[in-house]
Amino acid sequence: MALTSTDLLEVDLGKLAAAVSDWKKAVDGLKKSAENARTQMQAKSDSARWAGVNATVTREFIAKTAKEITDLHAEANSIYQVLEDGQTELASLQKQLKTAVEDDAAELGVRVEDIGDGQVRCFFPHVRGDTDERTQGQLDQKQALESRINGILAHAAEIDASVARALGKSHGNDPYNAGHSTYESLNDAEVERALELARKGDKMSDAELHELNRLLRFNSGEKDGEFATEFYEGLGGPEKALQFYAEMSIDGTGADAAKTRLNEVQDLQKVMGYTLANATDPDHTHHLPDSWGPEFRRLGTQQIGWERGQWNKPYGYQVLGGLLRYGNYDSRFLTPIAEHITQLHKKDPYFFLSNKPAGNPDAYGFNPSGKLGTGNDPLNSVLESLGHSPEAAEKFFTGTPTAYNEDGTVKKGDPGFGSYLDLFTDKDFEWTVDTNAANVLADEDKTKAALTFGPEALGHALEAATTGRPYDSDDAADAIKHNEAQAHLVSDIVNKFGSDPELIRHNENGDLEDEETGPLYGLRGSLGDITAEYMGDFQRAMYDEDASSDLFPTFGAPADLDPNNVARFLGEVGQDPDAYSAITTAQQAYTSDVVDHVVNGSSHSTASLDGRVGDAVAPGSAIAGIMSDARAHAIYEYHTASDTEFNEAAAEKQKWVNRILGMGIEKVGERVPIAGAPLEWASEDIQESVMKSIQQDTTSEAEAQAGQEYTNGRQAALDSARAAVDHALVSNNAIDPDTAEDLRRAARTSAGHSHSDGAQWKSESNKH
Secondary structure, three states, X not given: OOOOHHHHHHOOHHHHHHHHHHHHHHHHHHHHHHHHXXXXXXXXXXXXXXXXXXXXHHHHHHHHHHHHHHHHHHHHHHHHHHHHHHHHHHHHHHHHHHHHHHHHHHHHOXXXXXXXXXXXXXXXXXXOOOOOOOOHHHHHHHHHHHHHHHXXXXXXXXXXXXXXXXXXXXXXXXXXXXXXXXXXXXXXXXXXXXXXXXXXXXHOOHHHHHHHHHHHHHHOOOOOOHHHHHHHHHHOOHHHHHHHHXXXXXXXXXXXXXXXXXXXXXXXXXXXXXXXXXXXXXXXXXXXXXXXHHHHHHHHOOEOOOOOOOOOOOEHHHHHHHHHOOOOOOHHHHHHHHHHHHHHHHHOOOOOHHHOOOOOOOOOOOOOOOOOOOOOOHHHHHHHHHHOOHHHHHHHHHOOOOOEOOOOOEOOOOOOOOOHHHHHOOOOOOOOOOOOOOOHHHOHHHHHHHOOHHHHHHHHHHHHHHHOOOOOOOOOOOOOOEOHXXXXXXXXXXXXXXXXXXXXXXXXXXXXXXXXXXXXXXXXXXXXXXXXXXXXXXXXXXXOOOOOOOOOOOOEOOOOOOHHHHHHHHHHHOOOHHHHHHHHHHHHHHHHHHHHHHHHOOOOOOXXXXXXXXXXXXXXHHHHHHHHHHHHHHHHOOOOOOHHHHHHHHHOOOHHHHHHHHHOHHHHHHHOOOOOOHHHHHHHHHHHHHHHHHHHOOOOHHHHHOOOOOHHHHHHHHHHHHHHHHHHHOOOOOOOHHHHHHHHHHHHHHHHHHHHHHHHHHHHHOOO
16 A cells, blocks of 8 residues: 555654664673674584584574674674665655645645645645735746655665565574575665666566656665666676667567556656766765766667677767766766767767667667757757756866867877867867757758757757756756856856857748758757846847946856847847746846846945936846847848747746856845745745836837837836836835936936847848
8 A cells, every 4th residue: 555645744753763772682691692692502512522413503503692692693683784774775765755735735735635646735725815826936836846755665665675675685584594685774775675676677567667656766866876877787787788788778669669668668767867966976975986977878879788699789988878868977987978979970070879779760869858969969958967966067168178089098188179168169069969859860950859859958058057957947046156277267158148049040941041950059048048148248248338347247157148149149149939938037127136236236436316217227228129129030030039939938037037146146135025035025026127128129020021020129128127116126125216317217228229230230240
């Protein structure tokens, strides 16, 4: 019977703690008995002069008795260790569950209900007179809480099953013979079971594979790395680990594989990746030998087989790439692998793809997730890995490249290029078609889509390198102050695409027949996220703000962007709906914070307040103008998106409001008069303003043809500037109504002029 939330909430773990204490006493007592048996009874027996029957029967009986006492101590200690670890973990999970159900659910206003099979559902109960309408934020919170509770229950079920299994093996079910499986910890028992299952390979049932996944999921994140290291060592080394994963991947993604099997193999890909990342971190107490990295590089260009007489064998990197897509890897392990794979691709873009079995359907390859290709081209895989590994990504893009031989050993000299950003943005760099779509070469649309997989993965890697966070990290994750290397990389990115925007241009059946689609347009969404992250730097660049200015603060080291490249960069990036939404959202949040600082902060400036407010909204409004113009171009000239797509993307980018406000939380927290939730109040207010602005920023085809692409966007910019002043005035009662209206007027006027500036800069930049 599956564990329920009620079971875990109500179980009296105090009884288990008492049992642990009793077993500890038994262990201590048996330890003394075992020592006495060994040092006294056994020792005297061994030194005695036995004769007759005693020389055989009695001596043997004493030896056997001494051993049995020792075995009893070992068995008791094993039971004690397993029970103690189980009790500790279950107590922690019970505490987490109580917090989720009794505190968080109550605060959110939802109820938690067991629905069977170890699952719960969270729901908002109907209240008489209530409309039952919920915001997207409330629905997201409810879903997150439900997922968290179900995760806690699944973890508790895994602990319960592991403890029961370990106790059974320790006891052995033989009342007349002690000395069976012994464990120094529950972790030892879990590793033993995981390896026992893994050795079955593709003979594992779906239920057994699900059990293995559960063991890996709940143990792969241990801070000391013990479970992860012992699991991979137990597989038998780098090649054996690749063989196991390859076998399971093919088993779960074949044409005859059931949906259940595919789901489990997709899960295996994730949890084995997380486990490998943990096991290869040299800073953990337990970790794999440093030799695993070089060995993986050696195997990268070697064919890996796992069946006798196997004909089609993948290269090591094709298999390893599937694992690398998940997990935050240490740079000392991942960066050399990423460099090696990239250099192999540069030398021969089809080295790996030519190994794909001809004429065979390849639904997933060694990337069961199916995201961004099959994984037959490991370049896409390793770029995606860098996207989840910020430290490794930063070193990859900002460090001096190291040359590698084909076997993965370091090569003397340089690799023939200055940086990996230079390499990937070279117009001659060739991206491959690595897709799970059928008949891809006969379908031009599928081919075009597949060619964006690599650039999208590149964008993810650049996001991680410049922000210090995995590209798909939690929306609520704290912002990390930018260091000099990250900021300099952003400057390089802006200069690269600002001076050569054709690289990321997307002309999908547009009227501009002389303009071709650029090879890297697929990474514009990521460039939009990078822009949002560095909004302070971009606003500084709009009107060439002095580097010492504190009106438009940067978050950490400044990027010192070139104003001449910024407008062209933003104009091209902003044509992507996701990028447009991220930039617009971050811009308005940042501008609101700056205006708040002007209205409510201390200043020795002798300039008028309304003039300073006008200056505060100007850079953001100029960016809004560029975005309006970019949006109109995307819709009416390049035909790459619609107003609907721009509006729908906006809802997914609300995270930038919280993140931008979080960068200046000290100021926000001091001045927003909402006890305990200053950020939430400001965030919700600004999010509503952003959504109205984005939905308002539209234009008709007739207006576009008349050169009035940004008419409605200009009005949206005015409204946004006025809203920023209103936000600031909430916490300032010293400003009288007439002055408040002057400030709104100044903000609107400045916003109108700056919005026109931005749109004009974008239009002018298209001519160059």
